[in-house]
Amino acid sequence: DQQVKQNSPSLSVQEGRISILNCDYTNSMFDYFLWYKKYPAEGPTFLISISSIKDKNEDGRFTVFLNKSAKHLSLHIVPSQPGDSAVYFCAASAKGQGAQKLVFGQGTRLTINP
């Protein structure tokens, strides 16, 4: 039972344009959502997060949007840069779980083309 789904295994975007990565979840108990970035041979690195009491959170070039009614979140990267090429994972945690147990999606490989 995949509670967090990233339905696009890969995405290719031109440098300077907007990258939009999508994530869907099924568990209504999730109340905190995070995006991680992973380069080969490295561990995932935290990018940005959002609580279920918000619908948007921005940090520099990165913005996460949360649509609770659709159980959908997205990560926008503007403008996209070559260094953004990596695998992106969305993750969720349930009420009361905090950092105790994250449920990850399968990941989306983002490639930024010059």
Next chain:
Amino acid sequence: DAGVTQSPTHLIKTRGQQVTLRCSPKSGHDTVSWYQQALGQGPQFIFQYYEEEERQRGNFPDRFSGHQFPNYSSELNVNALLLGDSALYLCASSLVRYGYTFGSGTRLTVV
């Protein structure tokens, strides 16, 4: 300031054998979590240790066990290895809510 350190980086084991993976948390962190990442999948939560006790566990069999030492470092043990245990094993440490720092992982191959 060193981040999360995992050892070894790679290892190859035979089916039925036992393996121990090690993790040193980031300085100041007291909680260690372990995740398994199979090829093409996202990380899956195995368990978490705090104050030398297993605080929470994911859907993994009892063949997977762990330990946390007084200096907060941790070990993950897997007994009776199966081919399906081949994966990247990630250790993550934290202190405050949602403050995970991941290590680079140990790549385990079971043949």
